[in-house]
Amino acid sequence: xxxxxxxxxxxTDLVTEFKWKLEDFIKKEDASFYQxxxxxxxx
Numbered sequence: 095x096x097x098x099x100x101x102x103x104x105x106t107d108l109v110t111e112f113k114w115k116l117e118d119f120i121k122k123e124d125a126s127f128y129q130x131x132x133x134x135x136x137x
Contacts, residue, residue, distance in 0.1 A: 120127050
């Protein structure tokens, strides 16, 4: 409940920036992550 309240009350630009940072992190740390997801979704 706390997390949902927190997310629902976050500013949209903050969420967008967080998503960009998360994507950058994933691309640096696990470059094959998106390929794995694409393979999974296409199966």
